[in-house]
Every structure is written in structure tokens, then in C-alpha cells.
Amino acid sequence: MKKLLSAAAILALSAGLASAEVKVGMITTLSGGGAGLGIDVRDGFMLALKQSGRDDIEVLIEDDQQKPDIAVQLADKMIQSEKVEVMTGIIWSNLAMAVVPGAVAQGVFYLSPNAGPSQLAGPGCNQNYFNVAWQNDNLHEGAGAWANQTGYKNSFILAPNYPAGKDALTGYKRTYQGELAGEIYTELGQTDYAAEIAQIRASDADSVFLFLPGGMGISFLKQYADSGVGKPVIGPGFSFDQDILGAVGDAALGAVNTSQWSKDIDNPTNAAFVESFQAEYDRLPSLYASQGFDTANLLISALDKAQPSDADAFRAALKAAEFDSTRGEFKFGPNNHPVQTIYAREVVKEGDVLTNKIIGTAIEDHADAYAAECKM
Amino acid sequence: MSTILIIEQILNGLQFGIMLFLMAAGLTLIFGVMGLINLAHGSLYMIGAFAAAAVAGATGSFLLALAAAMAAAALIGAIVEMTVIRRLYATDHLDQVLATFALILIFSEGTRWIFGSLPLYLNIPSWLAGPVTLPGGIQYPLYRLTLIAVGLLVWLGLWWLIERTRLGIQIRAGENDREMIAALGINISKLYTLVFALGAALAGLAGALVGTIQSVQVGMGEPVLILAFVVIVIGGIGSIKGAFVGALLVGLTSTLGGVFLPELFKLFTDPATAQSAGASLASMSIYILMSLVLIWRPTGLFGARA
Numbered sequence A: 001m002k003k004l005l006s007a008a009a010i011l012a013l014s015a016g017l018a019s020a021e022v023k024v025g026m027i028t029t030l031s032g033g034g035a036g037l038g039i040d041v042r043d044g045f046m047l048a049l050k051q052s053g054r055d056d057i058e059v060l061i062e063d064d065q066q067k068p069d070i071a072v073q074l075a076d077k078m079i080q081s082e083k084v085e086v087m088t089g090i091i092w093s094n095l096a097m098a099v100v101p102g103a104v105a106q107g108v109f110y111l112s113p114n115a116g117p118s119q120l121a122g123p124g125c126n127q128n129y130f131n132v133a134w135q136n137d138n139l140h141e142g143a144g145a146w147a148n149q150t151g152y153k154n155s156f157i158l159a160p161n162y163p164a165g166k167d168a169l170t171g172y173k174r175t176y177q178g179e180l181a182g183e184i185y186t187e188l189g190q191t192d193y194a195a196e197i198a199q200i201r202a203s204d205a206d207s208v209f210l211f212l213p214g215g216m217g218i219s220f221l222k223q224y225a226d227s228g229v230g231k232p233v234i235g236p237g238f239s240f241d242q243d244i245l246g247a248v249g250d251a252a253l254g255a256v257n258t259s260q261w262s263k264d265i266d267n268p269t270n271a272a273f274v275e276s277f278q279a280e281y282d283r284l285p286s287l288y289a290s291q292g293f294d295t296a297n298l299l300i301s302a303l304d305k306a307q308p309s310d311a312d313a314f315r316a317a318l319k320a321a322e323f324d325s326t327r328g329e330f331k332f333g334p335n336n337h338p339v340q341t342i343y344a345r346e347v348v349k350e351g352d353v354l355t356n357k358i359i360g361t362a363i364e365d366h367a368d369a370y371a372a373e374c375k376m
Numbered sequence B: 001m002s003t004i005l006i007i008e009q010i011l012n013g014l015q016f017g018i019m020l021f022l023m024a025a026g027l028t029l030i031f032g033v034m035g036l037i038n039l040a041h042g043s044l045y046m047i048g049a050f051a052a053a054a055v056a057g058a059t060g061s062f063l064l065a066l067a068a069a070m071a072a073a074a075l076i077g078a079i080v081e082m083t084v085i086r087r088l089y090a091t092d093h094l095d096q097v098l099a100t101f102a103l104i105l106i107f108s109e110g111t112r113w114i115f116g117s118l119p120l121y122l123n124i125p126s127w128l129a130g131p132v133t134l135p136g137g138i139q140y141p142l143y144r145l146t147l148i149a150v151g152l153l154v155w156l157g158l159w160w161l162i163e164r165t166r167l168g169i170q171i172r173a174g175e176n177d178r179e180m181i182a183a184l185g186i187n188i189s190k191l192y193t194l195v196f197a198l199g200a201a202l203a204g205l206a207g208a209l210v211g212t213i214q215s216v217q218v219g220m221g222e223p224v225l226i227l228a229f230v231v232i233v234i235g236g237i238g239s240i241k242g243a244f245v246g247a248l249l250v251g252l253t254s255t256l257g258g259v260f261l262p263e264l265f266k267l268f269t270d271p272a273t274a275q276s277a278g279a280s281l282a283s284m285s286i287y288i289l290m291s292l293v294l295i296w297r298p299t300g301l302f303g304a305r306a
Helices: A002-019 A035-052 A068-080 A093-105 A138-150 A163-175 A194-202 A215-227 A242-252 A268-281 A287-303 A311-320 B003-034 B041-059 B062-083 B093-115 B142-164 B166-176 B178-183 B188-211 B221-235 B240-266 B271-296
Strands: A022-028 A057-063 A086-088 A109-112 A129-131 A154-160 A179-186 A207-210 A233-236 A256-259 A340-350 A353-366 B131-134 B138-141
Touching: A022 A035, A022 A068, A035 A057, A035 A242, A035 A268, A035 A287, A057 A068, A057 A287, A068 A086, A068 A093, A086 A287, A093 A109, A093 A163, A109 A287, A109 A311, A138 A163, A138 A207, A138 A233, A138 A256, A138 A340, A138 A353, A154 A163, A154 A194, A163 A179, A179 A194, A179 B271, A194 A215, A194 B003, A194 B240, A207 A215, A215 A233, A215 A242, A215 B138, A242 A287, A242 A340, A242 A353, A256 A353, A268 A287, A287 A311, B003 B041, B003 B138, B003 B142, B003 B166, B003 B188, B003 B221, B003 B240, B041 B062, B041 B093, B041 B188, B041 B221, B062 B188, B131 B142, B138 B142, B142 B166, B142 B188, B142 B240, B166 B178, B166 B188, B178 B188, B188 B221, B221 B240, B221 B271, B240 B271
Parallel strands: A022 A057, A022 A086, A086 A109, A109 A129, A154 A179, A154 A207, A207 A233, A233 A256
Antiparallel strands: A256 A340, A340 A353, B131 B138
């Protein structure tokens, strides 16, 4: 039996040297209101594959419609009938929680290009689960640290009333040292913020921290600018990135936001990424696109050393993370989540395009708060 | 909590209610006259917003954008009525729900196909931007005041149309007995197309007006649609007056509940729990309101039928 196995391994290895097909399953959101994020992750990922020139990686892309049940069905199909060895693509934490634990339990490798729920960073961590983006709290912790550096003493904070919203406010409060002028949980999917803006106006806050992803952020920023309240705004990069800035317009100018990536991070990989993304898709990349790009490059760097069928070697190759990241240096912490620098960026206008520019470093070499709870 | 803040929040509630009215008026009109549950009403709202964003982007004129929103929604509404909806009048509500749900998917993905997945830019024109100071020192955005005024004008216009014009007589007659008015020589299918287009135009107008201060994106209509259904169930299905009163009730409950419930909870729990419990209860408040109204009046406040 043992002989047979090693013979099979040798066969697999030699096939690998020729042109073994590695099957990668990408489940991401390509329709509905959240599609912009999934499309950016997919485009960033595929761009990296194209640039690598490899034809031995087969990517199956499916649309989860932002629905956990559909994501689970797709994952089952990919693992059971398509026999994928590596999975990636999920945008939303609730979908990741529905898919990832089951997938890694069946021996599949999962590389997260976006969602980083605390459960998967802490007690629920797994040796086959790698997060290439961030743990969910990271950018909020960066925002809190930046608020301290700026000298904000009295923040008004708001986020939608759902798990990621609560994580956001918790993350901000974990690093922020000032007082809170107010703390509001808005309804998920809320589009009118008149009531909240009136409360901000009536408060004695010196700054507003918000985590309102997607359309919620667009609505809030437009209404906030029109209200004339004018207190400085700070938030995670999600509410201020390339995917929504065009829709917010000048109302976003001057807003400070935190991100692990920015298009002006000064390294050759990033410059080439921004330029080639623009050339390929005719738009500026978002942080989601950079995460998709980094995820694909991590995968390629690991495949250069080992095949997923040789799980231990492949896992070690992923963990080593020897690839050129758009963020510069990239390394994983003990729970397979990145230890990275979070930058503060400001929304500016370049020509007539709104974009972000780095104004400082919020936290350097930041690891997430749950790593200690992870026993691998 | 200061009086100014309370007055400002009441204005916010009114403005939210009036926006819901624009959406609910078309929905209730279509249900009242044709007995049709139109889930695709939210798609017409989205079409209005996208048409407005496209025209505002091309011409820079906000008024042209509003006109385009109404025209596009009315036109697409009329086409949909003539090709799809017309076959559904005789069927039961389940078939209508299925067919109009299919329309939502077709419109959403069709819009994405034409405009892409990223939200579009549509902003307040400079002559309506910024806050104004009201008596008492209240700072209130001019655009939101304009929304209240436009909503009241639409309400007056609808009232006049239904109570004072020949078309209004036909609409009211159609609600009561469609066979009889057909027998009296009224072209009932033309009337239905017209009513559907009118309802669609109202949804398109609402989409453009609201899209200006919110986010113009695929799927923007569905959350509003749910609220609009709550409004017409509270107001009584088919009643414009009911839609108006219901919309104001829902707008005020939702806004004031969101502000004052967490404050109320703070009196007897710690702030963090109060915030989260208050916010949760506030999002339930309009549904609680709906159940109370339905217990009291099963046909809604101004509803004629169950």
C-alpha cells in the first residue's frame, strides 16, 4: 500500500512538472447590490493569473448572490463533484462562516480574499485557512489609532446593527483612547440618515467614525455633506474606496480612511498592478482588487513549491508567503492572518477622478486581537 | 434632548414618510384598480433613479433628470403592462407574485448589464444644496424641505385627478366593478395601461428624488418596496388617503423610534445594551405598528376590503 502511494505521489509529481491542472474554486458575489466587491476580487485574481502566464491553474468561478445557502451549495458541488483543491473568493463574513469550516474540514485549502470573521481568527482557526486580506477588526483598529494620533477626543461612532458592525465599533474602541460623544447602531441596509445626522449635529463630538459599507456609506456621506454639519469623518477604507467614490462625488473629499492598501503605496509590484489593472479593465483598482491580486500571487508562489495534493508542503509554502505583495512585505501571523501595516488615507481629487492618497501610518505591523485564542 | 433636535427629528420623519408615500401611492393605485400585486414596483423606482443619473450626467440639468425619470419609468411600466402584466389580471395573487418577482430579476440584471455594477453618481443640484435656517434656529437641508413640498404637491395632484377628473371617475369605477365599466363602453385595457404607467411614473419620480441623496445602485428598490407594502397594508389597500396617512405614520414611527427608543432603554440598562436593544426594537417598530393597526382594523385604516 505504502509503495503504491509513493508511486502515485511520484506520478503526481512528474505530472505536476508537466502540466498538472490545479483546480481552484472561486465563490464570490457577482450579482445583486454587493456585486462590485466580488467583481473587483475576481478581476484582481484573474489579472495575476494572466500575468503569471501559467496554464495549469483552472479557476471555476461561481456567483453566490450574497446568499449563504447558495454559497454552501456551490461549495459542496465544487468539492464533491469538481474535486477542487483550493477555494477562494467569498466577500461576506456570514457566507465565509457558512462555507469555510466545512471546506477546510474536508481537506480543501481556503484563501480568503476579503472576509475575516473573528471566529476564524480565534478558536475556529484552521491550518488550511489562510486570510490574505485582514481580520475584520483590523482597519477599524487602525482608524482608532489614527484618531488618537490626530488628537480626536470625542468621537461619535456609528455602524449597522449586525455582527460586522458590532465588530467595527469594538475594533475602533479597542485602540481609540478618547471619549464617545455617541454610539449608534443603524439598521442594516438603511438608506436615510437624517435622524443620525441630527444627533451628530446636536452632540459636542469633534469627529465621526463610521462603518457603513456599500450603498449605506454612499447615502450617509451625501446626506452628511448636504447637512452642513462638517465635523471630520474617519472610517475604514471600505466606505471610501474606488468602487463607491465615483457615486459619492465631492461629498467624500477630505474624509480620512484606513486601509492596508492604497494605490500610492510605493513599491514596484503595486505600481505595476495599478497600471496593468487600469490597462486591462479601464478603471482604477479598489482595495478588493488588490486583495484578489495578492491572493492569486500567494497561490502561485505556493504552487511553485508544492502541489495541494502534498498538503503539508503546500501548507508550508502558503505560510511562507514568498510572493511580491502590492502591500510591500507580506507575512502571516500564527493564526494564518496577515500581520501588516494599516495606513491612513485621505480622499482627494486627481484631475476629475476621486481617489485616495496616503497621509500617514495608523498602525505598524499590526496583528489581530484573536491570534492568542487560536490553537493550531 | 433639546426641543430643536426633537423638531428636526419630526421633520425627518415627515420627509421620510412623504417619500414612502410617492412609492406607496403607485403601488396602492395599481392594487386598488387592477387587483394586482406588483413586486416589480421597486424596479420601476430603480429605473427612475438610473434614468435620472444618466440624464443628469449627460445634461447637468436636475429638472430634465426628474422628467426623464418619470418618462422612463412610465414608458417601461406601460410596455411591461402590455406585454406581461395584462396576462396576470385573471390569475391569482400567487402567479402575480411569481411573475413580478421574475421581473425584478430581469430588471436588476438588465440594469447591471447596461450600467455596470458600480453605483452611479447623482447629486443634489447646487441651487438645492446645503442647509437653511428655519425659525427657531433649526438648521435643515433645503433639499429635504423641497422633498416635503414635492410630496405634498403630488398628493394634491393625485387627489384632484381621482376626485375631480373624468379619468378619476373611471379609476374609481374600475376599483368597484370592472365588468360594469367595460360594459359602459370604457376601454378598460387602455385605462389599465394608463393607471399602471401613472403608478410607474410616481415610482420613477420617487427613485430619482431619493436617489439624489442616497445610492443609485442595482437592487435599491427592494428595501423601499417592503416599506411601501407595510404602508399600504396600514393605510388600507387601494386608498390614496390611506397611503398618505400610512406613509406618514410609518415615516414618523421609524425615525422617532430609532432616535428615542435607545434613549428610553438607557434609563434602565447600560448604554451599550440600550443602543443595541433600542436599535433592534426600532427596526421592529413599524411592523409592530402594522400588527396593532391590523388587530384594530383588519382592512387597514381606510381600506374598503379585506
